Amino acid sequence: MVTIREATIADTPAIARVHQSSARGLGRTHYTPEDIETWAGSITPERYLHSIEEQYVVVAVEQGEIVGWGQLNAEKSEIVAVYVTPARAGAGVGRALLTHLEEVASNLGCRTLSLWSSLNAVGFYQRYGYQVTERSVDKLSNDEIPAIRMVKTTIT
Numbered sequence: 131m132v133t134i135r136e137a138t139i140a141d142t143p144a145i146a147r148v149h150q151s152s153a154r155g156l157g158r159t160h161y162t163p164e165d166i167e168t169w170a171g172s173i174t175p176e177r178y179l180h181s182i183e184e185q186y187v188v189v190a191v192e193q194g195e196i197v198g199w200g201q202l203n204a205e206k207s208e209i210v211a212v213y214v215t216p217a218r219a220g221a222g223v224g225r226a227l228l229t230h231l232e233e234v235a236s237n238l239g240c241r242t243l244s245l246w247s248s249l250n251a252v253g254f255y256q257r258y259g260y261q262v263t264e265r266s267v268d269k270l271s272n273d274e275i276p277a278i279r280m281v282k283t284t285i286t
């Protein structure tokens with residue numbers, strides 16, 4: 131069973147590992163090797179320190195192991211990240227992360243949520259009611275690779 135809990139500084143090495151393996155393992159269907167390196171090559175645990183202090187970062191834990199992570203910027207009504215380790219893809223971890231972040235966003239007063247989706251994750255977000263609003267942009271969080279802007283207008 132997957133548990134979602136708030137991330138701590140001690141989780142940052144595991145978050146970085148999941149982030150890298152997820153981009154490399156699940157992104158390669160839609161990105162060039164160069165884009166994957168832009169996306170995953172420069173990730174370090176330090177990257178998450180500010181986010182953990184300033185935003186809402188969670189990890190998905192199964193049998194004591196971090197298998198996914200997610201990030202919400204409630205101030206901007208933005209889902210910043212949802213990443214699942216390739217070995218656990220397709221097992222409901224992404225759903226657990228996204229629905230948790232949406233619930234927290236709703237409790238904090240967000241009525242719409244926006245995000246930059248990787249090209250490979252568009253179907254996942256559509257499954258949960260997000261609609262494409264912009265294409266052909268080069269921005270995925272901090273990483274300058276092609277991404278798709280998506281918005282969900284009714285957060286319950």
Ligand SMILES: CC(C)(COP(=O)(O)OP(=O)(O)OC[C@H]1O[C@@H](n2cnc3c(N)ncnc32)[C@H](O)[C@@H]1OP(=O)(O)O)[C@@H](O)C(=O)NCCC(=O)NCCS
Nearest residue numbers: 156212213214219220221222223224225247248251253254
């Ligand atoms: C996108 C991602 C988070 C999905 O996580 P996951 O744990 O594999 O997804 P789940 O198993 O929870 O799937 C939930 C539902 O979404 C669907 N789904 C999952 N990934 C999908 C995809 N890429 N396209 C279409 N549907 C998808 C599943 O079929 C499932 O539908 P169902 O409830 O009708 O059976 C995961 O593939 C991932 O980490 N990708 C690489 C990193 C990434 O691109 N993250 C997004 C950055 S913006």
